[in-house]
Amino acid sequence: MPLLYDSTTKTFTIHTDHTTYQMRVDEYGYLVHLYYGARTEGQMGYVVTYADRSGMCASPHDASDRTYSLDVLPQEYPFQGGGDMRNTLLVVRDANGTFGCDLRYDRHEIRDGKYALKGLPAVYSESADDDARSLSITLADKRLGLEVELLYGVLPKIDIITRAAIIRNAGPAKVVVKRAQTACLDMVHGSFDVITFNGRHAMERRPSRCAVTPGSFSVGSRRGMSSNQYNPLMIMCDRDATETSGRAWSMSFVYSGSFLAEVEKDQYEQVRMQMGLSDEQFSYPLEPGEELIAPEVIMTFSNAGIEKISHNLHRCIRKHVCRGPWRDRPRPILINSWEAHYFDFDGDSLARLAGKAAELGIDMLVMDDGWFANRYDDMRSLGDWTVNEQKLGGPLSQLVDYVNAMGVKFGIWVEPEMVSEDSNLYRAHPDWALAIPGKDPVLGRDQLVLDMSRADVRDNIFNQLCAVFDSANIEYVKWDYNRSIVDVYSRCASDQGKVLYDYILGLYDLLERLIQRYPDMLFEGCSAGGGRFDAGMLYYTPQIWTSDNTDAHDRMTIQYGTSFGYPCSAMGAHVSASPNEINGRDVPLTTRGVVAMAGGGFGYELDLMELPERACELIKGQIKMYREIDPLVREGLYYRLSSPKKDRVCSWEFAAEDGSEAIVCAVVLEVEGYGVANYVVPRGLTRGALYREATSGNVYPADALMDVGVPLPVGSAPYMTRVYHFVRLDDAD
Ligand code: GLA
Numbered sequence: 209m210p211l212l213y214d215s216t217t218k219t220f221t222i223h224t225d226h227t228t229y230q231m232r233v234d235e236y237g238y239l240v241h242l243y244y245g246a247r248t249e250g251q252m253g254y255v256v257t258y259a260d261r262s263g264m265c266a267s268p269h270d271a272s273d274r275t276y277s278l279d280v281l282p283q284e285y286p287f288q289g290g291g292d293m294r295n296t297l298l299v300v301r302d303a304n305g306t307f308g309c310d311l312r313y314d315r316h317e318i319r320d321g322k323y324a325l326k327g328l329p330a331v332y333s334e335s336a337d338d339d340a341r342s343l344s345i346t347l348a349d350k351r352l353g354l355e356v357e358l359l360y361g362v363l364p365k366i367d368i369i370t371r372a373a374i375i376r377n378a379g380p381a382k383v384v385v386k387r388a389q390t391a392c393l394d395m396v397h398g399s400f401d402v403i404t405f406n407g408r409h410a411m412e413r414r415p416s417r418c419a420v421t422p423g424s425f426s427v428g429s430r431r432g433m434s435s436n437q438y439n440p441l442m443i444m445c446d447r448d449a450t451e452t453s454g455r456a457w458s459m460s461f462v463y464s465g466s467f468l469a470e471v472e473k474d475q476y477e478q479v480r481m482q483m484g485l486s487d488e489q490f491s492y493p494l495e496p497g498e499e500l501i502a503p504e505v506i507m508t509f510s511n512a513g514i515e516k517i518s519h520n521l522h523r524c525i526r527k528h529v530c531r532g533p534w535r536d537r538p539r540p541i542l543i544n545s546w547e548a549h550y551f552d553f554d555g556d557s558l559a560r561l562a563g564k565a566a567e568l569g570i571d572m573l574v575m576d577d578g579w580f581a582n583r584y585d586d587m588r589s590l591g592d593w594t595v596n597e598q599k600l601g602g603p604l605s606q607l608v609d610y611v612n613a614m615g616v617k618f619g620i621w622v623e624p625e626m627v628s629e630d631s632n633l634y635r636a637h638p639d640w641a642l643a644i645p646g647k648d649p650v651l652g653r654d655q656l657v658l659d660m661s662r663a664d665v666r667d668n669i670f671n672q673l674c675a676v677f678d679s680a681n682i683e684y685v686k687w688d689y690n691r692s693i694v695d696v697y698s699r700c701a702s703d704q705g706k707v708l709y710d711y712i713l714g715l716y717d718l719l720e721r722l723i724q725r726y727p728d729m730l731f732e733g734c735s736a737g738g739g740r741f742d743a744g745m746l747y748y749t750p751q752i753w754t755s756d757n758t759d760a761h762d763r764m765t766i767q768y769g770t771s772f773g774y775p776c777s778a779m780g781a782h783v784s785a786s787p788n789e790i791n792g793r794d795v796p797l798t799t800r801g802v803v804a805m806a807g808g809g810f811g812y813e814l815d816l817m818e819l820p821e822r823a824c825e826l827i828k829g830q831i832k833m834y835r836e837i838d839p840l841v842r843e844g845l846y847y848r849l850s851s852p853k854k855d856r857v858c859s860w861e862f863a864a865e866d867g868s869e870a871i872v873c874a875v876v877l878e879v880e881g882y883g884v885a886n887y888v889v890p891r892g893l894t895r896g897a898l899y900r901e902a903t904s905g906n907v908y909p910a911d912a913l914m915d916v917g918v919p920l921p922v923g924s925a926p927y928m929t930r931v932y933h934f935v936r937l938d939d940a941d
Pocket residue numbers: 546576577586621688690734735736737753756
């Protein structure tokens with residue numbers, strides 16, 4: 209049984225195949241965290257220490273015991289007001305403006321299946337074979353009549369435990385939630401590193417690792433989006449943990465708005481890791497009977513290094529977060545018009561691009577920004593989702609039919625959450641944009657953000673989008689979002705502290721309505737590239753444009769970082785022109801192809817008409833190869849074999865779960881005079897077996913491959929690229 213309750217000791221135990229999580233209701237009714245680690249039986253109550261640590265550590269009144277203090281105890285849902293002076297998860301204010309609550313165990317329930325969250329994305333299980341279970345533990349504050357329902361979900365076979373919390377006002381008066389984080393993990397001792405994924409527009413999710421030292425370390429977003437700057441993924445690990453050894457714990461937020469992830473080492477060298485909503489510009493009033501859901505956090509543990517954390521998260525996101533038919537299907541290979549033409553296209557140039565795409569074997573043309581209203585540049589027209597027929601040379605259906613007739617599918621770009629001041633929508637409804645009365649709104653890319661917390665705004669955008677999607681055979685939508693939210697003010701909000709959260713609920717509502725209405729449509733998320741690359745968006749869009757930076761060299765770093773928390777199937781990756789438009793770097797087409805093939809959303813983003821014949825032949829070869837390796841890219845285990853920042857060679861691998869085959873890719877990054885030999889060392893092969901490399905026909909023992917590896921040619925030029933396809937030989941071979 210994955211979920212057990214021992215009523216004698218009031219202990220809850222969650223088992224997955226390789227991990228155990230344990231907590232206990234103690235004699236005062238507080239929910240104490242005991243253990244999250246390698247799978248074990250038994251009672252871990254012994255890990256908690258009690259001692260008189262002076263009056264500085266306050267004790268609950270009913271305890272009248274100086275050795276008992278919430279300031280020291282490892283807890284499941286620490287709150288402000290009980291004496292815990294570390295970072296807490298919950299801060300509330302009552303109707304008199306007073307801070308402080310006291311949450312004690314009230315009741316619990318164990319259910320089959322995985323809980324869902326109303327209006328928010330959450331990990332799901334669709335098969336009884338998953339053996340999913342849910343645990344709900346309700347803590348209550350008697351004075352306020354406040355309840356916090358802690359939800360735990362378990363997918364035992366993939367070592368995933370999820371958490372969410374519902375904060376419910378069951379009392380007679382209004383309360384205001386000032387901070388509502390979702391989950392924490394308290395460690396009673398240990399020497400840890402914390403890994404976060406940081407960057408900026410066009411350079412997202414670079415891993416950064418540092419020691420956990422006394423005090424608080426945090427990353428987060430106050431941008432109203434998860435952001436290009438910090439990703440809502442945090443890993444904590446033993447100081448000496450590597451890809452393949454040591455203990456590691458992770459939290460991944462299933463939410464696309466402002467967030468906060470923190471690690472604190474306290475005065476007793478205990479460590480608390482936590483994640484949830486940002487409390488900046490947050491203040492959520494709950495009238496009697498109302499509730500607020502603290503969005504889901506996905507947790508996993510590995511005692512075999514960080515790679516296992518990634519594998520667990522990949523399995524979870526691939527099959528239990530992403531939804532719809534495209535979750536399991538090979539995605540169309542795209543040609544996107546953005547880096548080919550930017551705003552400078554018309555119906556004829558798109559038709560030519562599609563014609564060339566057909567010749568090369570590309571599946572779909574995506575018409576990016578610039579197809580609507582007066583959108584000849586990025587200064588105007590967002591919000592006016594009407595086709596510019598003059599630019600396209602006729603109705604959209606005419607172009608799409610023409611492209612389809614060549615055997616090429618058609619996709620379209622939209623940025624539905626935005627409005628330009630120079631737009632009919634803004635002129636008609638200036639109050640639909642987030643803007644503070646009496647203050648000039650701050651612009652981002654010359655645009656404003658629509659108030660998605662309002663149902664009337666969402667209805668308008670929904671109807672406009674449906675009119676476009678219904679007008680032609682559109683099979684793909686790229687959903688973009690190109691600025692941060694600065695001015696937080698909604699004309700309709702009862703409290704402006706609700707707006708950022710309600711905005712995200714509104715976004716999810718709009719996306720849900722669209723995916724229900726167009727169940728076969730492939731949606732790709734995008735936010736100035738990878739600004740909203742999070743598990744929340746992946747619930748609606750099974751792939752996300754990983755970064756606006758398409759330079760293969762930088763992309764190795766970006767995709768490497770992204771892979772810590774997200775599967776390759778989720779990454780949009782295209783081959784673009786060289787030298788690269790953003791950083792001017794020249795990288796050979798073969799390398800650009802192999803790097804882009806590490807994304808399940810593979811495609812091209814350059815003017816195909818300008819390519820020399822030899823490049824076209826290379827592209828045909830890439831497309832053939834991509835179709836062959838696609839199942840392994842989308843469904844296989846991904847291995848980071850070396851680091852693009854620390855090693856001379858960047859190498860990565862996709863291996864079948866059963867070890868029957870593996871694709872190993874390597875790109876030489878740094879060369880030296882008469883250099884040493886570089887070896888590529890795969891993992892995940894079947895020990896004792898032999899493997900044939902498909903191109904060379906060479907046969908290798910798996911153990912030698914995984915110990916010594918294969919040498920790359922000595923004296924390789926920069927960006928020399930190799931792809932090895934190892935296929936396990938059966939006894940019969
Ligand atoms: C963003 C996206 C790009 C492109 C442009 C269009 O920057 O990330 O891929 O769609 O917008 O304006």
